[in-house]
Amino acid sequence: MTRILLADDHTILRDGIRALLSADADLDVVGEASNGAEVLSILENTPVDVVLMDVQMPVLDGFATVPELRRRFPDVKVLVLTMLDHENYVTRMLEAGAQGYVLKNAAISEITYAIRTVAQGNPFLCTEIGLSMLYKAVAQSTTPNIAGLTDDSGDHHGADLTARELEVLKLIAEGLTNGEISDKLFTSKRTIETHRQNIIAKTQAKNTAALIKLAVSRGLIS
Known part of the structure; x- marks a missing residue:
């Protein structure tokens, strides 16, 4: 029983x-x-x-x-x-x-x-x-899980973004706040803030606008 x-x-x-x-x-x-x-x-x-x-x-x-x-x-x-x-x-x-x-x-x-x-x-x-x-695991195994960002001059900014960072980047481009992104991805606001800082550090973008412009130029976001 x-x-x-x-x-x-x-x-x-x-x-x-x-x-x-x-x-x-x-x-x-x-x-x-x-x-x-x-x-x-x-x-x-x-x-x-x-x-x-x-x-x-x-x-x-x-x-x-x-x-x-x-x-x-x-x-x-x-x-x-x-x-x-x-x-x-x-x-x-x-x-x-x-x-x-x-x-x-x-x-x-x-x-x-x-x-x-x-x-x-x-x-x-x-x-x-x-x-x-x-x-989902099968889909991820058949696509790259990192992305490199370069600017128009071809200089690499050391940006090896993880799949999660790319996901956060796309939501940033949509204009969502850290709190809204955390709700959408079912994680803490602090975690999103960390992802955002890592993205900025990896791309060496001076601000969010520059980051989005760089990502668009590489076709990572529309």
């Missing part, structure tokens, strides 16, 4: 998942929580094998909950169940200590398989996420 704790801030969703899981005799929902703080509190007194957890929750979200859960309850496995399909969310949750990641639009058969998989200590990615990341 696999003991499951449901963690999601939407009661109707928890009710639906509980009803679907009740069809499996070897899966037992032993508790429910609407946020990460409740998850940690319940685990103090309730034996649980797998926490089926959303990412976005009030009080304490998934990013903050998982590391603390893994520290205090190392035997409890975490399976993320969410609608957030961006690879940055997947990476951050797995790095935090989650064993698996599955989308809410997955079939119940895939969700139950995921529960059993992580309960046994094995990692799991749902089909949609796995294929998406595979396709």
